[in-house]
Amino acid sequence: MKRFFAALIITPALAFAQPSDGMQSGVLEEGDPLRPGGHYYDAYTLNLQEGELMTVRMESQEFDTYLLVRSPSGQEQYNDDFGSTAVSQIDLLATEDGTWTVWATTFSAGSGGQYTLNMERQGQAEVRLIQDRLDRQDERLLKGEYVDFHTVESNGQRALRVVLDPLGFTGFLAVTDPSGTVHRSDSGEMMEMGGVQMLTLGPLPAMRGRWQVAVTTMGMGEVGAYDLRLLWMPPGN
Numbered sequence: 001m002k003r004f005f006a007a008l009i010i011t012p013a014l015a016f017a018q019p020s021d022g023m024q025s026g027v028l029e030e031g032d033p034l035r036p037g038g039h040y041y042d043a044y045t046l047n048l049q050e051g052e053l054m055t056v057r058m059e060s061q062e063f064d065t066y067l068l069v070r071s072p073s074g075q076e077q078y079n080d081d082f083g084s085t086a087v088s089q090i091d092l093l094a095t096e097d098g099t100w101t102v103w104a105t106t107f108s109a110g111s112g113g114q115y116t117l118n119m120e121r122q123g124q125a126e127v128r129l130i131q132d133r134l135d136r137q138d139e140r141l142l143k144g145e146y147v148d149f150h151t152v153e154s155n156g157q158r159a160l161r162v163v164l165d166p167l168g169f170t171g172f173l174a175v176t177d178p179s180g181t182v183h184r185s186d187s188g189e190m191m192e193m194g195g196v197q198m199l200t201l202g203p204l205p206a207m208r209g210r211w212q213v214a215v216t217t218m219g220m221g222e223v224g225a226y227d228l229r230l231l232w233m234p235p236g237n
Contacts, residue, residue, distance in 0.1 A: 062113025123234030156208025178209025
């Protein structure tokens, strides 16, 4: 499943969002609030802590489903088809505390019908936040990219997921596990918001020992601040 951040304007009808958990049943129909372009939607809210995992799944036998999730700071994630036009699913990792909003909506303007929405909590990750920046005084790679190295010890009981939020540059991640294997962000997921890329890598298999995370850039000579999150995933994730 591909996941992206996308710029989207939601109408003031968001005020009707309702606190939710578990299975919901609803109907999209005339009179419901509309997204730009004429797509009906119902809005639900979730109170999440940073590092919390949640599966959001929407199904309908009457229309092509479409899911949107918005963080408290305004970043948006969407999914259209999760193996079927009747199913949309987002495996959500909360990157901040607060109220998240879910829009159960349609892919095609003017369509609607009955649907189910299941929001299931999957556990809490242990989060380590590193706030740093790439500067012109930093070490450089062979092609001239600035790089920071961060080292962390693992007890081998949980899988590791790495999330990089670069502020003003195009980031790249390289994670070396205790066995010496290097995992690169071009094999992970890339999300976009306003042209800025947020990278996620993993979950990487649980392994005891020292991990090294290299934060660098796609282009030569780029600099800027970044947030790096190391998430030790709950069992089964």
